[in-house]
Amino acid sequence: MSDEYDNNKSYQAQSSETMGGSAPASPDMDYVRPAETPDQELYHGHSFITKWVFCQDAKVIGVQYFLTAVFTGIVGLILSWLMRLQLGFPGAAGFMTAEHYYQFVTMHGMIMVVYFLTALFLGGFGNYLIPLMVGARDMVFPYVNMISFWMFFIAVAVLMASFFVPGGPTGAGWTLYPPQTILPGTPGAGMGILLMLVSLSLFVIGFTMGGLNYLITILQARTRGMTLMRMPLTVWGIFTATVLAMLAFPALLVSAIMMTLDKILGTSFFMPTILQAGEVLEYGGGSPILFQHLFWFFGHPEVYIVALPAFGIVSDLISVHSRKNIFGYRMMVWAIVGIGALSFFVWAHHMYVSGMNPWFGFFFATTTLIIAVPTAMKVYNWILTLWRGNIRLNTVMLWCLGFIVTFVNGGITGIFLGNVSVDVPLSDTYFVIAHFHMVMGIAPLMVIMGAVYHWFPLVSGKFLDEKLGKWHFWLTFLGAYSIYFPMHYLGFIGVPRRYFEMYDSPYMTSAVGMNEFISMAAFIVGAAQFILIYNIIRTLKVGKKAGQNPWKANSLEWLTSTVPPEHGNFGERLPVVHRWPYDFSVPGAKDDFITQTTPPSEVVHTEVEKT
Amino acid sequence: MSDPQIEGLQLKPGFKGMSEDTGSDQTMFKGVHWGKAMMWIFLLSDTFVFSCFLISYMKGRGSTLVDWPYPSEVFALHVGGVSVPLLLIAIMTFVLITSSGTMALAVKYGYEKNRKMCGWLVLATALGGLTFVGMQAFEWTKLIEEGVRPWENPFGAAQFGSFFFMITGFHGTHVSIGVIFLFIYAYKVFAGHYENGGKRGWFTTMKGDYVEIEILGLYWHFVDLVWVFIFAFFYLW
Numbered sequence: 062m063s064d065e066y067d068n069n070k071s072y073q074a075q076s077s078e079t080m081g082g083s084a085p086a087s088p089d090m091d092y093v094r095p096a097e098t099p100d101q102e103l104y105h106g107h108s109f110i111t112k113w114v115f116c117q118d119a120k121v122i123g124v125q126y127f128l129t130a131v132f133t134g135i136v137g138l139i140l141s142w143l144m145r146l147q148l149g150f151p152g153a154a155g156f157m158t159a160e161h162y163y164q165f166v167t168m169h170g171m172i173m174v175v176y177f178l179t180a181l182f183l184g185g186f187g188n189y190l191i192p193l194m195v196g197a198r199d200m201v202f203p204y205v206n207m208i209s210f211w212m213f214f215i216a217v218a219v220l221m222a223s224f225f226v227p228g229g230p231t232g233a234g235w236t237l238y239p240p241q242t243i244l245p246g247t248p249g250a251g252m253g254i255l256l257m258l259v260s261l262s263l264f265v266i267g268f269t270m271g272g273l274n275y276l277i278t279i280l281q282a283r284t285r286g287m288t289l290m291r292m293p294l295t296v297w298g299i300f301t302a303t304v305l306a307m308l309a310f311p312a313l314l315v316s317a318i319m320m321t322l323d324k325i326l327g328t329s330f331f332m333p334t335i336l337q338a339g340e341v342l343e344y345g346g347g348s349p350i351l352f353q354h355l356f357w358f359f360g361h362p363e364v365y366i367v368a369l370p371a372f373g374i375v376s377d378l379i380s381v382h383s384r385k386n387i388f389g390y391r392m393m394v395w396a397i398v399g400i401g402a403l404s405f406f407v408w409a410h411h412m413y414v415s416g417m418n419p420w421f422g423f424f425f426a427t428t429t430l431i432i433a434v435p436t437a438m439k440v441y442n443w444i445l446t447l448w449r450g451n452i453r454l455n456t457v458m459l460w461c462l463g464f465i466v467t468f469v470n471g472g473i474t475g476i477f478l479g480n481v482s483v484d485v486p487l488s489d490t491y492f493v494i495a496h497f498h499m500v501m502g503i504a505p506l507m508v509i510m511g512a513v514y515h516w517f518p519l520v521s522g523k524f525l526d527e528k529l530g531k532w533h534f535w536l537t538f539l540g541a542y543s544i545y546f547p548m549h550y551l552g553f554i555g556v557p558r559r560y561f562e563m564y565d566s567p568y569m570t571s572a573v574g575m576n577e578f579i580s581m582a583a584f585i586v587g588a589a590q591f592i593l594i595y596n597i598i599r600t601l602k603v604g605k606k607a608g609q610n611p612w613k614a615n616s617l618e619w620l621t622s623t624v625p626p627e628h629g630n631f632g633e634r635l636p637v638v639h640r641w642p643y644d645f646s647v648p649g650a651k652d653d654f655i656t657q658t659t660p661p662s663e664v665v666h667t668e669v670e671k672t
Numbered sequence: 673m674s675d676p677q678i679e680g681l682q683l684k685p686g687f688k689g690m691s692e693d694t695g696s697d698q699t700m701f702k703g704v705h706w707g708k709a710m711m712w713i714f715l716l717s718d719t720f721v722f723s724c725f726l727i728s729y730m731k732g733r734g735s736t737l738v739d740w741p742y743p744s745e746v747f748a749l750h751v752g753g754v755s756v757p758l759l760l761i762a763i764m765t766f767v768l769i770t771s772s773g774t775m776a777l778a779v780k781y782g783y784e785k786n787r788k789m790c791g792w793l794v795l796a797t798a799l800g801g802l803t804f805v806g807m808q809a810f811e812w813t814k815l816i817e818e819g820v821r822p823w824e825n826p827f828g829a830a831q832f833g834s835f836f837f838m839i840t841g842f843h844g845t846h847v848s849i850g851v852i853f854l855f856i857y858a859y860k861v862f863a864g865h866y867e868n869g870g871k872r873g874w875f876t877t878m879k880g881d882y883v884e885i886e887i888l889g890l891y892w893h894f895v896d897l898v899w900v901f902i903f904a905f906f907y908l909w
């Protein structure tokens with residue numbers, strides 16, 4: 062606790078307070094009230110095991126999450142290669158049967174959505190950035206945080222184990238719809254699906270432990286002066302996504318438990334009366350639609366669990382690299398919160414063809430289209446932030462621009478699919494594949510890439526190579542468009558998704574060339590990702606030193622005592638915050654940035670806003 | 673409870689004051705222990721778990737074609753030749769609610785630093801919970817002897833057995849976990865881990881404090897509250 066500020070009585074850090082533009086400097090104006098809680102004591106590991114394996118430092122845990130998630134991502138990528146090989150050049154992958162194809166589709170989808178993107182954004186970026194950005198020494202419960210990672214690790218191990226059990230992994234599609242999921246005839250209906258369900262349950266349990274940490278750290282462990290409305294949008298995005306996860310994962314957990322019981326105990330929660338090869342099965346009386354509701358009550362918020370951190374991160378990257386404050390900060394915050402809340406009321410737009418009551422469809426179409434409003438506001442605000450900014454067209458900015466374009470593209474097709482009458486003919490076609498890959502596959506991936514290039518100098522102290530970065534970006538961006546743009550057309554002519562081969566169905570004769578082209582692009586895009594891995598290895602060896610605050614950013618993670626930050630983050634004293642992180646290019650200031658810790662008395666002669 | 677005293681901060685009245693205080697720096701909930709805030713949010717998440725279970729139960733009960741068994745017959749006990757509906761469950765509910773009372777008293781004595789009373793009351797709560805779990809095991813045994821299984825049910829719809837065993841089992845697991853922790857915390861209270869500034873826990877640098885009893889209490893009350901809903905949905909509907 063600091064004493065030099067304690068002598069003062071009245072001033073409290075409040076985000077909405079105004080102080081009058083050009084008041085003369087006085088020591089009073091720098092007052093921030095003292096800390097409410099004593100400094101957090103940390104458990105410092107000493108052995109290799111406690112420092113790097115069972116580590117309680119959120120930054121190490123973040124990197125562990127990141128690497129594990131990237132590993133699963135590479136598995137998902139290889140599976141997509143195999144699928145594209147089959148689709149573009151049927152029979153070229155000699156060993157591949159239709160069963161294999163279903164298994165690859167399923168594992169690819171589940172891995173990418175849950176084990177790659179969710180774990181990467183919340184576990185990876187969340188752990189690394191939250192304590193640094195809110196000015197905390199660590200997460201509030203470091204021990205629980207460590208367990209959270211190892212739970213995730215076991216979940217991944219169980220998932221990967223399903224590749225090696227008899228019958229292989231489940232091939233039911235990532236949506237795991239019963240009754241077919243657990244019936245013979247579906248690949249992996251034995252051990253495969255069980256391991257998948259167990260793995261998902263473990264993931265939820267592990268995530269809950271991490272999620273509680275993220276939430277309480279943000280709510281109760283911010284540093285002095287860090288009001289809610291001074292938090293970087295990254296923190297807002299991760300925060301809201303974590304709230305969504307805490308409320309949406311229960312539905313996944315419950316449906317996983319119920320399906321496990323259907324599978325091993327022979328209950329019929331989701332199983333109707335079924336005739337198989339002329340025989341009535343033991344099952345009967347359950348409701349497959351119930352599973353769909355539970356799954357999508359999780360599944361739709363899940364989309365935003367991936368998207369909201371991406372929104373937050375990209376806002377910060379755009380602001381820093383166009384040297385302008387984010388346009389409409391408060392609007393951005395409320396849009397994130399609003400999208401998060403609305404995302405719980407739209408789930409059945411994934412079920413338009415399930416035979417539900419048309420009035421239901423009408424309701425869910427309406428709520429779905431309402432979400433477009435805050436989402437569009439965010440897009441406008443990103444563009445207005447760029448407008449007349451001092452844009453640095455570096456790799457980070459390229460990824461951000463790529464994100465905006467891709468996201469708008471995917472968002473527009475989302476409006477198509479949100480309307481029942483348009484969705485019904487497009488449902489289960491490649492149009493859907495194109496839509497969700499654009500909006501929740503490629504767009505968040507672009508943000509991840511931008512974030513990696515942006516924060517790598519913090520994590521390692523060295524700049525990633527710009528030239529390789531630009532190659533990486535352009536190959537990925539143009540390649541991704543080559544993959545997914547033609548898929549919209551394939552959807553329009555009616556090519557169904559989740560098909561192993563189209564044989565000589567009429568619409569395929571015209572689309573053979575297109576499929577070959579898409580597959581070639583997919584190979585190139587996938588391979589281009591290894592440029593990043595090469596870049597990282599090379600940078601760690603011979604990269605350019607970055608030093609403190611290399612991007613001239615304002616937020617606290619760049620203001621640590623050492624680069625890379627040590628355990629405890631901020632050295633002797635925690636930083637004291639006086640403003641939001643977006644004071645760029647303030648007229649009258651000597652630099653084009655004013656860090657969050659700069660006290661008001663140092664910037665009285667500038668036109669800085671009171672935040 | 674009185675408002676927390678925070679140096680340099682006056683909590684302001686009214687809605688505007690509340691929104692200013694929640695939006696202010698450092699903490700959103702002034703003076704609230706980290707662990708306590710965590711427990712509240714965990715319970716919110718757990719509420720969704722139980723809600724999903726109970727809503728699934730409603731849907732399952734609604735969509736099965738076979739008749740649902742009569743709770744007053746299935747859950748009756750034969751005492752002295754007469755069948756008394758819901759007898760066991762009434763006792764179970766009474767025991768569990770009473771244990772919520774002893775838990776609340778334990779929290780009170782904890783904050784008064786009355787180590788002995790607090791310890792005995794936590795122990796009493798643990799025994800109440802244990803009794804509940806025991807009676808639940810008895811009820812399960814009885815139903816299983818009568819032929820009810822997760823996959824079949826001689827009294828009507830098979831889904832009755834499925835949902836009953838799943839949901840009461842999940843709730844019973846919560847109670848059992850609570851009982852284990854209640855015993856551990858009873859030991860910790862008696863051993864004085866919360867006295868004189870507190871003893872450091874295992875693998876953590878945080879010091880013990882009687883607030884941990886309150887956090888455990890939150891969990892315990894939640895488990896009781898969930899039971900009230902399960903009771904209403906399974907035994908009264």
Ligand code: HEM
Nearest residue numbers: 141144166167170173174234235236501502558559560583
């Ligand atoms: C190089 C990048 C990628 C390629 C080439 C690719 C390719 C594919 C292909 C060929 C399918 C199967 C289409 C079908 O037969 O139905 C598919 C499905 C899917 N992909 Fe990707 N994908 C990529 C990245 C991603 C990412 C980043 C995500 C994360 C959201 C993702 C999520 C999914 C999902 C959820 C499915 C549906 C699985 C199912 O139908 O059960 N993909 N992808």
Ligand SMILES: [Cu+2]
Nearest residue numbers: 361364408411
């Ligand atoms: Cu959706």
